[in-house]
Amino acid sequence: MPGPAARATALLWALLLSLTPAAAAWARPVGSADGPADVALAVGLTTAAALATGLWLRSRYRRDAEAEADGGDR
Numbered sequence: 001m002p003g004p005a006a007r008a009t010a011l012l013w014a015l016l017l018s019l020t021p022a023a024a025a026w027a028r029p030v031g032s033a034d035g036p037a038d039v040a041l042a043v044g045l046t047t048a049a050a051l052a053t054g055l056w057l058r059s060r061y062r063r064d065a066e067a068e069a070d071g072g073d074r
Helices: 004-026 036-070
Strands: none
16 A cells, blocks of 8 residues: 555646646737747656656665565565
8 A cells, every 4th residue: 555655646646637727728828839949848848757757766666676675564
């Protein structure tokens, strides 16, 4: 069973995903959303999110592997 940190993270992601479309609908259009800077920003943010998620999963896997090697339960 996941701990409180995992539950809080899942709750925050659910809130973010459910509230983001509403926040985007309130925004006023100020120009083209398909410019090169917008595309570069989207690619950069997506890459940063993927990297952060990968590093987080890697650290979780290492902690779980170390706990199994020590013979203890998490």
